[in-house]
Each structure stands twice: as C-alpha cells, then as structure tokens.
Amino acid sequence: MSTQATAAEWIEAIAGKAFLPVPVVQEVLDRHAVEPQSTLPRRKSLRIRSVTLEGVKEGTVADGPFGRTFTFGPGLWAIVSDQNFRGKSTLLGVIQGGIRGDIHERVKPDVWRWLSKAEVVFEANGIGHRLLVTKDAGDPDKGAAGSFSREQDGGWFTLYEGTVGKPLERAVEDAMLAEFGFARFHAHNEKDGSHTHGWPVIASALFVDGPGKAVFGELLVDAIPLRLLQMFMGLPWVSTYTAAATALRRLRATKAERPTASRGLGNRLRTSLDAVDASLSSARGRVRPGPDRAVLRATMLEQDRRLLALREGIEETRQEAVRVDRQLQGATTLLLETRRALQQLRDERAAGVVLRTLRPVCCPSCDAGIDHNRHSRADEGSTCALCGTRQAPDEDEDALRLEELQRDVDDVEVNVAELSAQATKAQASQRGAEAELSKAIEASRATEAALRAEGSADLEMEIRGLEAQREQLLALIAAEEEEEEKEEAATGAHDEAVLQAAEEVTKDLYDGLAREILADVSREITTLSRSFGVQNIESMDWGTGGAMRIVQGKAPTSFGRLSPGENLRVRIAAALAVIEVARQRMYGRHPGLLVLDSPGAQEMAPADFAALLSRVHEAIQSAGDIQIIVGARADPTLLDVVPCDHVTHAHGERFLF
Numbered sequence: 001m002s003t004q005a006t007a008a009e010w011i012e013a014i015a016g017k018a019f020l021p022v023p024v025v026q027e028v029l030d031r032h033a034v035e036p037q038s039t040l041p042r043r044k045s046l047r048i049r050s051v052t053l054e055g056v057k058e059g060t061v062a063d064g065p066f067g068r069t070f071t072f073g074p075g076l077w078a079i080v081s082d083q084n085f086r087g088k089s090t091l092l093g094v095i096q097g098g099i100r101g102d103i104h105e106r107v108k109p110d111v112w113r114w115l116s117k118a119e120v121v122f123e124a125n126g127i128g129h130r131l132l133v134t135k136d137a138g139d140p141d142k143g144a145a146g147s148f149s150r151e152q153d154g155g156w157f158t159l160y161e162g163t164v165g166k167p168l169e170r171a172v173e174d175a176m177l178a179e180f181g182f183a184r185f186h187a188h189n190e191k192d193g194s195h196t197h198g199w200p201v202i203a204s205a206l207f208v209d210g211p212g213k214a215v216f217g218e219l220l221v222d223a224i225p226l227r228l229l230q231m232f233m234g235l236p237w238v239s240t241y242t243a244a245a246t247a248l249r250r251l252r253a254t255k256a257e258r259p260t261a262s263r264g265l266g267n268r269l270r271t272s273l274d275a276v277d278a279s280l281s282s283a284r285g286r287v288r289p290g291p292d293r294a295v296l297r298a299t300m301l302e303q304d305r306r307l308l309a310l311r312e313g314i315e316e317t318r319q320e321a322v323r324v325d326r327q328l329q330g331a332t333t334l335l336l337e338t339r340r341a342l343q344q345l346r347d348e349r350a351a352g353v354v355l356r357t358l359r360p361v362c363c364p365s366c367d368a369g370i371d372h373n374r375h376s377r378a379d380e381g382s383t384c385a386l387c388g389t390r391q392a393p394d395e396d397e398d399a400l401r402l403e404e405l406q407r408d409v410d411d412v413e414v415n416v417a418e419l420s421a422q423a424t425k426a427q428a429s430q431r432g433a434e435a436e437l438s439k440a441i442e443a444s445r446a447t448e449a450a451l452r453a454e455g456s457a458d459l460e461m462e463i464r465g466l467e468a469q470r471e472q473l474l475a476l477i478a479a480e481e482e483e484e485e486k487e488e489a490a491t492g493a494h495d496e497a498v499l500q501a502a503e504e505v506t507k508d509l510y511d512g513l514a515r516e517i518l519a520d521v522s523r524e525i526t527t528l529s530r531s532f533g534v535q536n537i538e539s540m541d542w543g544t545g546g547a548m549r550i551v552q553g554k555a556p557t558s559f560g561r562l563s564p565g566e567n568l569r570v571r572i573a574a575a576l577a578v579i580e581v582a583r584q585r586m587y588g589r590h591p592g593l594l595v596l597d598s599p600g601a602q603e604m605a606p607a608d609f610a611a612l613l614s615r616v617h618e619a620i621q622s623a624g625d626i627q628i629i630v631g632a633r634a635d636p637t638l639l640d641v642v643p644c645d646h647v648t649h650a651h652g653e654r655f656l657f
Contacts, residue, residue, distance in 0.1 A: 046591030087656035101172030226546030321426035528573035533608030592626035
C-alpha cells in the first residue's frame with residue numbers, strides 16, 4: 001500500500017492482517033480511539049507580532065515606571081545589548097510564555113514583581129491572538145488576571161478571562177492545537193502509565209536557549225524528540241501509528257498487570273487453601289476413636305425431637321385419663337344414688353306390708369273392741385277393718401318401680417365397670433408414656449455427656465473452623481476466576497490482534513517516507529552542524545527509532561555525549577533542518593517560528609556564529625514566511641546580517657525596558 005492509501009484501504013489491510021471482518025476491526029479501533037489520519041498537512045505559520053511590557057522598576061539603578069512595545073514581523077529579528085543582563089532573556093521568556101499561556105512562570109521573580117502589564121500578540125495561521133496579563137506593579141503574587149483573545153472583525157474576541165494558571169494555559173493549548181491541527185499524543189511508560197502530551201511540549205521545540213538533553217524540546221521521555229520531529233515534518237499516518245502503538249502498549253500493560261495482580265491474589269488464596277488443608281488433615285488425624293460427634297449431634301437432635309413428641313403424648317394421655325376419671329366419678333355417684341333409691345323403695349314396700357298384716361283388737365282412738373270377723377270381712381272386701389276405706393292394689397306399681405331401679409343400677413354398674421377399665425387403661429398408658437419419656441431423657445443426657453467429653457469438643461471446633469475457612473477460600477478463588485473471565489471478556493478477544501495489525505500496517509504506510517525525510521534531515525543537520533563549527537563531524541544519521549547516530553573523528557558517538565557547545569549547535573541545526581526540509585518538500589506542520597537565546601554564548605567563535613547567522617538568513621530567504629528571533633550580545637556579525645529595522649538594541653548600559 002502507498003502512503004496515499006485511504007482510510008477504507010487502511011482498515012481492509014488491518015482486517016486482512018488480523019484475519020478478522022472489517023466491522024470487528026472498526027469496532028476495536030473505535031473502542032481504542034485509533035483514527036486514520038492520512039492527509040499530508042499544509043504548512044502552518046506562527047508569528048510574533050508584538051510584545052508590550054509595562055510596570056515600575058524597584059531596587060535597580062534605573063528605578064521608575066517603564067513601558068515599551070516591541071514589534072516583530074516575518075524574517076530574522078534580533079534583540080541585542082552591549083552588556084549582559086539587559087532584559088533579553090526576559091523578553092524572550094515573555095514571548096515563550098505568551099504562546100504557552102504561562103508568562104508568570106517564564107520571568108524572574110524580580111521582573112514579575114515590577115510588571116503591571118505583559119501582553120503578547122501573535123498570529124496563528126494569519127489570525128491574531130493576544131495573551132494579556134495584568135497586575136499591580138510591586139505585587140509579587142502569581143495570582144494575576146489573565147485573558148486570552150482571538151482577533152475577530154477588527155476587535156478581540158475573548159476565549160478566556162480569569163486568573164493566570166492552568167485554566168489559562170489550557171485555553172491557549174486548546175486554541176493552538178485546533179489552529180495547527182496538532183493532536184495531543186498519547187504515551188505509556190512504566191513510570192507514569194498512560195498519559196498525554198500537548199501544546200506545551202510541542203511549543204518547547206520552538207525555543208532553543210542552550211544545551212539540552214533532547215534534540216527537540218525539553219523532554220526525552222516517551223520518544224518525544226522523535227515524535228516532535230515526525231509531527232513537524234507532517235508525516236501522514238504518524239498520529240495514527242502513535243495512537244495504535246500506545247493503545248497496544250496500554251492493552252498489553254493492562255493484561256500484564258492484571259494477570260500479575262490476579263495471579264498474585266490467586267496464588268495467595270491457593271497457598272492459604274493448602275495451609276488450611278494441611279491443618280485440617282492434621283486436626284482430623286488427632287481425632288480419637290470413638291463415636292462420631294456428627295452422628296452424636298444428629299442423634300441428639302433426633303432425641304430432642306422424640307422428647308418433644310413424648311411430652312406431647314404424655315399430655316394427651318394425661319388429659320384422657322382425667323376425662324375418663326371424671327366420667328367414672330360421675331357414673332359412680334349415679335350408681336350410689338340409684339342403689340340408694342332402690343333400697344329406699346324396698347324398705348318402704350317392706351314397711352307397708354308389715355303394717356297391713358297387723359290385726360288391732362281395739363280402736364286406737366276410743367279403745368272400743370274390734371270384732372275378729374271384721375278383719376275377715378275387710379280382707380274379703382279389700383277394705384280397711386278400722387275405717388272401711390277400700391284399699392288400692394299398689395303392690396304391682398312398686399314392683400315395676402323396683403324393677404326399673406334395679407335395671408338402672410345394673411346399667412350404671414356396667415357403665416362404671418367400663419369407665420373403670422378405661423381409666424385403668426388411660427392411667428397405664430400415661431405411666432407407659434412417662435416411663436418412655438424417662439428413658440428418652442436418660443438417652444439424651446447420655447448423648448449430651450458424650451458430646452461434652454473432654455478434648456473432643458475443642459478439636460471438633462477447630463475442625464469446623466478449618467472447614468469454614470476452606471469453604472470461604474474456595475468461594476474466593478471461584479470469585480477471582482470469574483472476575484478474570486469477565487475482565488477478559490470486557491477487554492475483547494480480538495483487541496490485541498487488531499491493534500498489533502494496525503501498528504504494523506500503519507508503520508508500513510509511513511516508514512518508507514519517514515526514512516526518506518529523516519535522511520534529508522540528517523544530511524541537513526550534518527551540513528549545518530559543520531558550518532556552525534562542530535568539529536570532525538563525518539555523519540549524523542537520525543534513525544526512525546529516534547536515536548541519532550553520530551560519527552565524529554572516525555568514532556561513533558551520540559547526541560548526549562557532545563560537548564555543551566556542540567550540543568547547542570546541533571539543536572539549532574536540527575531546528576533549521578526541519579524547517580528547510582519541510583520547505584523543500586512543501587508540506588509539514590512546523591509553525592515556522594524559531595527563538596534562539598544567546599546562541600553565541602557556548603564557546604562559539606565569531607566565524608561560527610557568523611556561519612550560523614548566515615545559514616539562518618539563508619533559511620529565511622529560502623522559506624520566505626518564517627520568523628526567527630535571536631537574542632544575543634550585540635555583535636557586528638549579527639548586526640551585519642539582520643536588517644537595521646529588525647534590531648532592538650540596548651546600547652551601552654541601557655536596558656531593553
């Protein structure tokens with residue numbers, strides 16, 4: 001595939017390499033925010049238009065109010081002084097702070113105290129922007145008021161207004177990234193994990209103020225110099241490759257961390273489980289022969305249930321005995337009363353017969369004699385021999401009554417006999433139940449005594465505790481394994497394959513072009529470094545991995561092993577080389593702004609400084625639309641190159657502001 005491949009071709013290539021359908025690949029790329037960026041960027045421009053400083057100096061040889069506006073335009077500009085410490089670095093620091101949004105961090109504390117106003121006006125792709133900081137002169141507090149505005153319809157449209165600090169820096173960053181089409185690039189390393197770099201890192205590459213660790217910018221981590229170079233050169237697919245590579249590293253790091261943590265936790269759980277199993281086996285081995293306590297406990301539970309049932313049965317038999325006894329008592333009472341009535345009737349009948357058999361010889365009232373025949377006639381006539389009253393034959397009724405009473409007595413006697421038998425049976429049943437309960441109680445007490453046997457209870461508690469620990473550990477291990485499965489499912493089965501394919505395919509897209517461009521940049525750096533006075537340089541090769549291989553005096557070396565003077569020269573050469581190569585290829589994202597602070601201070605001979613300025617001048621003349629601002633001591637070599645109206649000169653003992 002060529003570097004002009006479309007986004008559709010890119011995704012199809014990834015799908016083919018990963019052996020997955022295009023929709024699956026697209027889903028994975030969307031999930032990891034990996035987007036195709038294949039268009040060659042057009043050139044951008046960043047120009048400083050003016051810098052205004054106002055305030056009141058204190059504690060100097062020239063105390064008093066000051067106010068000055070420094071204007072700039074395209075081309076080479078110089079801020080020079082005949083003496084050191086005239087304000088050059090402060091002015092350049094304000095310029096850097098103006099396009100980064102952190103002026104308060106770019107000036108010395110004494111100068112910050114003097115200031116009442118610091119304004120930087122610059123153009124981003126021809127659109128004016130203004131960063132304004134105001135405060136009371138003499139106030140050392142960093143909490144000044146700040147605003148950031150964009151030029152619009154002849155006025156200033158405020159993008160941010162508040163205090164200086166991170167919010168202001170963020171507002172400037174967002175605006176600049178949008179204007180230049182830069183994207184925050186993601187990075188991942190073991191120390192900081194996943195993080196992003198933005199406009200401050202990009203802008204730092206526009207300022208060279210001395211030797212540094214990195215060829216571009218201020219940081220060496222996360223291959224920032226190489227990324228800045230690729231970004232400024234405008235290599236297509238670089239941002240896509242960076243996003244894919246970062247996502248792949250982040251995914252692998254997450255997987256590496258997760259299994260480590262999970263494995264560590266799982267191993268600890270399994271180690272604990274092994275220890276518990278060993279303790280459990282030992283405890284079970286100390287169990288002495290005897291009844292199984294589990295069986296005893298189950299037996300005791302069964303005996304408790306039986307005792308409860310027996311007590312309920314005793315209560316039922318007791319109530320039945322009471323009921324039968326009450327019936328028996330009632331029947332007995334009835335029997336006695338019936339018998340008493342029968343006896344009374346018999347006695348009464350016997351008494352009547354005796355009286356009727358009597359033969360009085362005289363009247364009980366007048367003692368008149370009674371004829372014996374009178375009694376015979378009265379018997380024959382069934383009348384009373386004394387009063388002549390006819391006697392009714394009631395012996396049959398008494399007999400019937402006697403028979404009835406006798407039958408009642410017989411019936412009640414039968415009933416009493418039956419109830420007596422039932423009472424006996426109920427009492428026997430109650431006694432039997434009570435006896436059975438007594439036996440059950442004794443058995444339960446025996447079982448309880450066996451469970452309370454000395455030593456076995458503690459051992460059993462130990463075993464039960466270990467068994468509980470084992471069950472808990474098994475549950476935790478199962479939960480951990482389930483969580484691992486869920487995390488694995490959430491990560492996606494195809495993510496790593498897709499991201500790896502995306503990284504390889506994307507790298508193939510720009511790798512060839514990157515090698516060509518880096519070869520051009522390397523040649524340009526080598527040429528410029530030689531002209532700037534870096535001795536015995538034979539070659540400087542900037543590889544696609546970010547390392548710069550240098551051959552100096554027939555010996556291989558590296559950027560970090562150069563002397564401070566050589567380091568500064570190579571940094572300036574690299575910045576100019578990127579601008580020149582971008583100009584030659586007619587594309588790239590370098591904003592075309594370069595600020596050099598005291599480039600001749602690092603043991604640079606006048607001839608080398610003249611060569612540096614000459615190459616800078618050539619670069620400006622070739623590109624035509626770049627701006628380079630140099631801060632240095634006034635030197636004829638510099639003044640000969642820079643147009644007079646582009647020079648801000650602090651003559652003699654004077655200050656720039």
